[in-house]
Amino acid sequence: MDRLVNFSTTVSWGITDPQRFQQLMDEAKSLVTGGYYLGDNLFTWCRNNSALEDPAFIRALQTNVQNSSDEAIAWRRYLLACSASHAIHLNGDFVECGVYLGTGIKTVIDYFGKDRFDKKFWGYDTFDYHPTKGHDFEEQRNGLFQKVKERFAEYSMVRLIQGLLPESFQQGCPERISFLHIDLNNAEGEIASLDHLWDRVVPGGLVILDDYEWAGIYREQKRAEDRWFQDRGYRVFPLPTGQGFLIKR
Template sequence: MQLPKLTPPADPHVVQDFFVPVFWGITDADEIAAFARAMAKRMAGGVHFADNFLSWGRNNSMFDDQPFMTAWQGNLGDHAIDQATVWRRYILACAGYHAVQLEGDFVECGCYRGTAVKVVVDYLGGPEFPRQFWAYDLFEHDDSDPHHAMPEHGPDLHARVQARFAGYPTVRIVRGRIPDVLRTEAPQKISYLHLDLNQVGAELAALEMLFDRVVPGGIVILDDYEWSMGYRAQKLAEDPWFDARNYRVFPLPTGQGLVLKR
C-alpha cells in the first residue's frame, strides 16, 4: 500500500496553536474558556486547549501531518466534539499507520457515528484501505443498557453509518451487542483494536474475546481509560486484567490508554 507521507512544515519556526472550548464535566464552560484564553496569552507557542486538557510548548504535530489534516477536516461535519478531539484522532491515525503494516484486521468496538473509523481509513487510503475494518455498535439505546445514551442513538443510525461507508469495500459495519456478536462475526487476527464502549462489562468482554487475537506488535487503544469522570470503573477493572497478563497500559493525556501487544 502507499503510506501517507509527511511533508515539512511550511514554516519550521511556526507552531500552530489550537483552541476549541469544548469541555465535559463542568457547568461554567464560558468562564473556563475565558481563563484559558487569558493564560494562553502568557504562554509560549504550541498551545492546545480542548477535550479537557491544556498544554503549551508542544509541537502539536498533528497539524504538520497534511494527509491526516485532510482526513480529519474531511470528517468534521458540524460536530464540535470531532474538532475538539483532534489529538485523540491523531493517536488513532498513528496507531493505524503502525498497524496497517502488520498482519491482521482492524477492529473498533463502539463506533457510534463511525467518525473515528473513517478518519483512520481516509488517512490510510480511503476506499483503497487495504485491511478489513470491523466496526461494531448497537446504534440504539434503551434504559436497560448500562452505558449512557449518545445524542444520535436511534433506529436510523445504523443505516446512516452504513451509508457513510458506501464505496469503502473493506469496512464492515456490524450491528450487535458485545460480546454476543463477536462469537459469530469477528476476525481471527487483529493488528488494531480500539475499544470505546463506555462501560466496563462490555470492554472486559471484548478484551477476553479479542486480545489474544491481536498479533505481536499490534496496538490496543482504550478510549476511556484515563478519564476519571464517569469511566474510572473501566480503569479499575482493566488494570488488574492487564496486570494478570504482565501488561501495563500507557495512560495518555488525551484520556486514552494504549497497550502494545508482544
C-alpha cells in the same frame, strides 16, 4: 524551526462555569509562548502539535467532522491514525468496539486514502440504542445503523456488525487483529471484548482504550482494565489525551 501551531476549541467536559473558564483560558493562552492545544480537557503549550502539521490528517479530520467534539478530539484521533500507520504493516485486521457514527473508523481509513487502505476494518455497535442507560448519544435511535452503513457505502473494506457485545462477535470476527480500538464507555462491555479478542491480537499489535485515563464515571474502566492486564503481565500506558495504549508482545 520556530514555527508554532496553535489549536483552540471551547469543547471540554466537567466544567462548572463555562463562561468564566473560557475567560480564564483566553487569558492563560495570552500568557504562554505559543504552540498551545486547548480542548478535550487538555491545555498544553510549547508543543509541536504534530497532528496539525500533517496535511493528510487535517484533511481526514476535517472532512469527517459531524459535531463539535470531533474537532476537539483531534489529538486523540491522531493517536489512532499514528497507531494505524504502524498496524497497517502487520498481519491482521483492524477492529473498533463502539462505532457510534463511524467517524473514528472513517478518519483512520481516509488518512491513508480508501484506495490505499488494504485491511478489513470491523466495527461493532448496537447503533440504534446505547446499551448503558442514560448514555445515549444524539442520533442513537432506530435508523442509525442504516445511516452509518450508508456512510460507508463506498468502503468495501468496512464490516459493520450490529448487536450487543460480546454476543455479536458470533456474527463474525477476524482471526488476527493488528489494531484494536475499544470505546464502549463501560467496563463490562470492554472487559468482555478483551476476553474475546485479546488472543487474536498479533505480536506487535496495538490496543487503544479510549476512556482508560478519564476519571469520574469512567474510572471503573481503568480499574477493571488494570486488573485484567496485570493478570497477563501488561501495564497500560496512560496517555494525557485520556486514552490508554498498549503493544502486544
